Amino acid sequence: QVQLVESGGGLVQSGGSLRLSCAASGSQFNRYGIGWFRQAPGKEREGVVCMSRAGAVKYSSDSNKGRFTVSRDNDKKMAYLQLNNLKPEDTAVYFCAAKNQILTAPATCAQDDYYNWGQGTQVTVSS
Secondary structure (H helix, E strand, O other): OOEEEEEEEEEEEOOOEEEEEEEEEEHHHHEEEEEEEEEEEOOEEEEEEEEEOOEEEEEEHHHHHOOEEEEOOOOOOOOEEEEEOOOOOOEEEEEEEEEEEOOOOOOOOHHHHHOOOOOOEEEEEEE
């Protein structure tokens, strides 16, 4: 099991950038796939981008490609989500999640597959 804590959210103007961080505690972080999800007001939680244990990346939406970048540093037990060219519709609580994987498992953003979740960090984009 890993415990996850997100940080880095805030208020930013449209077109701005933020870098979200996800700090993991516990052992063997390198055995976990990582997912970034978000939940906008009044909407269901949705996938943003996910990274497998081996580093494969899967975006849940083509609209996120080119704007959002996921990365990880296993030595520091950290995952990151770089958000560029933010739009008001990106306003949401962003969550990181983790799931134990075998090395050859692909990146997936199926929420039910993730059983370790952080508390979320608020991102607000003003127009």
